[in-house]
Amino acid sequence: MNKQMNVILALIPIIGLMTAASLSVFVWDAGMHLPLMIGVILAASVTYLCGFSWEDIQQMMVKGVSRALPSIFILLIIGMIVGSWIASGVIPTIIYYGLSFIKPEIFIPLVALITGIVSITLGSSFVSIATVGIAFMAIGEGLGFQGGIIAGAVISGAFFGDKLSPLSDTTNIAPAMAETDLFIHIRHMLWDTIPAFIIALIIYGIISLNSANSQSIGTNEIDSIQTGLNNLFTIHPLLLLLPILTILLMIRKTPAIPTLIFITFLGASMAVIVQGEGVSSIMRAMTEGFTRQSGIDSVDALLNAGGLMSMLSTIGLLIIATALGGILEESGSFELLTKRILARIKSTGSLISTTIFSTLGVAFTTGEQMISIILPARSFVNKYEEMGIDTKNLSRCVEAAGTVGINLVPWGVTAVYASSMLGVSPLDFIPFSFFIILVPIINLIFGYTGWTISKKEG
Numbered sequence: 001m002n003k004q005m006n007v008i009l010a011l012i013p014i015i016g017l018m019t020a021a022s023l024s025v026f027v028w029d030a031g032m033h034l035p036l037m038i039g040v041i042l043a044a045s046v047t048y049l050c051g052f053s054w055e056d057i058q059q060m061m062v063k064g065v066s067r068a069l070p071s072i073f074i075l076l077i078i079g080m081i082v083g084s085w086i087a088s089g090v091i092p093t094i095i096y097y098g099l100s101f102i103k104p105e106i107f108i109p110l111v112a113l114i115t116g117i118v119s120i121t122l123g124s125s126f127v128s129i130a131t132v133g134i135a136f137m138a139i140g141e142g143l144g145f146q147g148g149i150i151a152g153a154v155i156s157g158a159f160f161g162d163k164l165s166p167l168s169d170t171t172n173i174a175p176a177m178a179e180t181d182l183f184i185h186i187r188h189m190l191w192d193t194i195p196a197f198i199i200a201l202i203i204y205g206i207i208s209l210n211s212a213n214s215q216s217i218g219t220n221e222i223d224s225i226q227t228g229l230n231n232l233f234t235i236h237p238l239l240l241l242l243p244i245l246t247i248l249l250m251i252r253k254t255p256a257i258p259t260l261i262f263i264t265f266l267g268a269s270m271a272v273i274v275q276g277e278g279v280s281s282i283m284r285a286m287t288e289g290f291t292r293q294s295g296i297d298s299v300d301a302l303l304n305a306g307g308l309m310s311m312l313s314t315i316g317l318l319i320i321a322t323a324l325g326g327i328l329e330e331s332g333s334f335e336l337l338t339k340r341i342l343a344r345i346k347s348t349g350s351l352i353s354t355t356i357f358s359t360l361g362v363a364f365t366t367g368e369q370m371i372s373i374i375l376p377a378r379s380f381v382n383k384y385e386e387m388g389i390d391t392k393n394l395s396r397c398v399e400a401a402g403t404v405g406i407n408l409v410p411w412g413v414t415a416v417y418a419s420s421m422l423g424v425s426p427l428d429f430i431p432f433s434f435f436i437i438l439v440p441i442i443n444l445i446f447g448y449t450g451w452t453i454s455k456k457e458g
Contacts, residue, residue, distance in 0.1 A: 004050070005046075005050050005331065005332050005333060005336050006336075007336065007337065007340065009046045009049070009050065009333075010046070010333040010334075010336050010337050011337070012042055012046050013039050013040075013042035013043035013046060013324070013327075013328070013333070014039075014361075014365050016038055016039060016042040017035055017036065017038060017039030017042070017324075017365055018364065018365065020034070020035035020038045020039070021035040021036075021364075021367075021411045023035075024411065025410050025411055025427075031313075031411075031416075032317055032367060032411035032416060033313075033316060033317060033320060035411065036317065036320040036321055036324060036366075036367065036411075037320055039324050039365070039366075040061075040320060040323055040324045040327065043324055043327040043328060043331070043333070044057050044061075044327060046331075046333070047060070047327055047331040047333075050331065052331065057327065059330075060326045060327045060329075060330035060331060061323040061326050061327060062326070063326045063330060064322040064323050064324070064325045064326020064327065064329070064330075064371070065319055065322045065323050065326065067322055067370055067371075067374075068318050068319060068322040068368075068370065070169070070257070071169070071318060071370070072315050072318060072319070073257060074124070074126070074257065074260065075126065075311045075314060075315055075318070075417075076308045076311055076315070077257065077260040077261060077264060077308075078126055078127060078130050078260070078311065079286075079289075079306060079307050079308035079309070079310050079311040080264045080286040080287075080306075080307070080308050081127070081130065081131070081260060081263060081264045081267065081306075082130050082131070082134070082289075082290075082305055082306030082307070082310075082421075083285040083286040083287070083288075083289055083290050083305075083306030083307045083308075084264050084265070084267030084268045084271060084282065084285060084286050084306075085131060085242070085267045085306075086285065086290040086303050086305065086306055087267070087268070087271040087275065087277055087281070087282055087285040087286075087290050088239065088242070088267045088268070088269075088270035088271040088274060088275060088277075089233040089234055089235065089236070089239050089270070089271070089274055089275050090239045090240075090242050090243065090267060090270065091131065091134060091135050091303070092229045092232065092233045092235065092303065093233070093235050093236065093237070093239040093240060094131075094132065094135040094240070094243070095135045095138045095139055095225070095229060096226055096229050096230070096235045097235075097237070097240075098135060098136070098139040099139050099142050099143075099225060099226055100226070102139060102143070104143045104144070104145075104208065104211070105208060105209050106205070106208060107139075107140060107143055107145065107208050108140075108145065108149060108150070108153050108204040108205070108207055108208035108211075109153070109201045109202075109204040109205045109208060111136045111140065111150060111153040111154055111157065111204075112153040112154070112156045112157035112160070112197075112200060112201060112204055112435070113157060113201065114132060114136075114157065115128050115129075115132055115133060115136065115153070115154050115156075115157030115158050115161070116156075116157035116158070116160040116161040116197070117157075117161065118131070118132050118157075118161065118243075118247070119157060119158045119159070119160065119161025119162050119165065120160070120161030120162075120164050120165045124162065124165075124168065125155075125158035125159050125161065125162035125168075125414070126158075126417060127260070128157070128158045128161065128162075129154060129155070129158050129417070129418055129421050129422065130306075130421050131243065132154075132243075133151075133154040133158065133418075133421060133422060134305065134421060134422065136150060136153075136154055137150055137151065137154070137422050137423065137424075138225065138299065138303075142225045144211070145208075145211060147422070147423065147424040147428065147429075148424055148425075148428035148429045148431070148432050149207060149211075149432045150422075150424075151418065151422045151424040151428070151429035151432070152429045152430070152431070152432025152433040152434065153204055153432070154418075154422060155407055155418055155429060155433050155436065156197075156200050156204075156433050156434055156435035156436060157435075158418075159403065159404050159407060159414075159435065159436060160193065160196075160197045160435055162403065163189060163193055163399055163403055163404055163439075164186060164189060164190075164193055166182060166183070166186060168403075169370075170369055170370070170373060170399065170402070170403040171185070171186065171399065171403070173370065173373055173374065174373050174377060174395040174396075174398050174399045174402070174403070175392070175395045177373060177374050177377030177378055177381070177395070177398070178377045178381055178384075178391045178392070178394040178395035178398065179381055179391050180390070180391045180392045180394075180395050181392075184392050185392055185395045185396065185399075188392045188393070188395075188396050188452075188454070189396050189399060191396075191446070191452040192396065192400060192439055192442045192443050192446065192452075193439065195438075195442060196435050196438035196439045196442055197435055199434070199438055200434040200435040200438060203434050204434070224296055225296060225299055228294035228295065228296040228299045229294075229299065231294060232292055232294050232299075232303075233275060234274050234275055234276075236274065239270065239274065242263065242266060242267060242270065245263070245266070246259070246263050249262070249263075264286070268282045268286065271285070284307075285306065285307065286306075286307060286308065287307050287308060287309060288307045288309050289304065289305055289306045289307030289309065289310050290303060290304060290305065290306050290307070291304050292304065305421075310420065313416075313420065314413060314416060314417045314420060317367070317413050317416055318368065318413050321366045321367050321368035321371065321413060322366075322368055322370065322371060324365075324366050324371075325362075325366045325368060325370075325371030325374075325375065328365075328366075328371075328375070329371075329374075329375055334362070334375050334379065335379060338358060338376075338379040338380070341354055341358065342354075342379070342380070342383050345383060345387075348387070348389060348447060348450060348453055349447045349448035349450075351380075351383065351384070351387060351389065351447070352393065352397060352443060352444065352446065352447025352448075352453070353444055353447055353448070354380075355376060355380050355394060355397040355398065355401075356397050356400060356401045356405075356440050356443055356444060356447075357401075358376045358379075358380070359372055359373070359376040359397065359398050359400075359401035359402045359405070360372075360401045360405050360406075360408075360440070362375050362376060362402070363401065363402060363405060363406040363408075363409050363412060364409050364412075367406070367409055367411050367412035367413050367416075368406075368412070368413050369402055369403060369406055369413065369414060372398070372401070372402035372406055373398045373399070373402035373403065376398050376401075376402070377394060377395065377398045380394055381394060384456075385456065388455055388456045389453065389454075389455060389456060390454040390455060390456045390457070391456075392454060393453055393454060396443065397443055400439045400440050400442075400443045401440050401443075404435070404436055404439045404440070405436065405439065405440045407430070407433055407436045408430055408433075408436060408437070410426040410427055410430065411426075415430070
């Protein structure tokens with residue numbers, strides 16, 4: 001018979017993980033895999049002490065990890081896409097023409113806007129970061145902008161689009177867990193998403209204009225990058241048809257994994273037809289990443305990338321995080337902690353703020369989007385119904401903190417992934433991820449003012 005879990009025992013793995021994560025990020029510089037493993041070990045140990053068998057604990061981890069399997073396959077395919085799109089010349093072509101046409105005075109807001117459009121169309125922040133995001137990094141650095149600012153704009157745009165896209169997995173999971181309709185959920189999110197994005201674009205516009213006025217844009221470096229790209233690749237506008245085709249397939253609601261596989265091998269075909277690459281070199285690019293030396297450091301740093309092997313570190317992080325989430329959920333640890341909190345909630349403001357901070361708490365504990373959405377949504381849904389608050393407010397809050405706010409976690413899966421793709425430390429881009437910062441804040445304001453908080457009908 002299982003012993004009763006208590007608050008002290010439930011807090012042990014959370015405190016242990018947060019301590020190890022903070023030390024790893026700010027002192028050891030050792031990444032997040034080991035801190036998350038420490039969290040899993042502590043959670044498993046506490047659960048075992050509470051009377052669960054080791055077989056029970058294994059099943060908890062299996063159940064948690066099973067939720068991540070679609071994301072794992074998508075990450076592997078994204079690695080292949082990046083390798084094939086670089087080898088085919090698609091990403092180099094985007095960079096080349098971007099350097100020719102984009103003006104520095106509007107560059108940073110344009111990064112957020114275009115990345116947002118791509119992300120809302122594809123339904124994936126990860127794909128938009130790994131394609132147009134990489135291109136914008138090369139263009140922006142060629143124009144003389146700081147990497148952290150460019151990456152912050154890319155991430156803001158990527159998660160703006162991901163949040164509103166009906167094709168996004170998190171956008172579908174949040175209303176399902178909160179027991180509300182998908183399109184009602186999306187319409188309700190416009191209240192926090194649009195103002196946050198407009199404010200972010202204004203800030204990016206000011207930064208872009210000030211940077212353009214205060215520095216001489218390195219035209220020599222831009223010419224050098226374009227020359228380097230021309231020497232390595234055949235640059236042709238027809239290569240831009242590949243990302244356009246990708247967008248069209250997603251608009252037609254073609255399933256994500258088959259679409260991504262198709263465009264991966266279409267990119268590989270373009271590498272043969274347009275660039276004259278051999279099959280073996282393309283297979284290596286899709287497996288281990290594209291490697292070629294142009295003699296220009298900024299070009300080599302961004303284009304020597306991709307391959308499914310490059311995704312293994314992020315996938316490992318995702319597996320460990322979801323295993324931890326499985327234990328916390330199935331053992332009742334999270335439910336126990338939230339029960340104490342829920343009992344004290346008396347007002348709409350405290351309900352909204354508790355939802356957001358609890359979701360951020362799970363995000364900082366596990367670093368994983370799905371768990372950060374699922375656990376709070378399941379725990380809070382009855383409280384919303386009891387207080388007569390429409391659960392579309394719950395789904396909006398868990399998206400605000402779980403889909404978007406999780407990017408404030410330096411050791412989170414999304415931040416680590418973006419860092420590996422864009423070549424910028426999370427600590428450098430988080431301060432410039434204005435959309436990410438604003439969305440939870442706006443929801444807190446709504447909670448305490450009551451504005452946009454819908455009551456349950458009937």
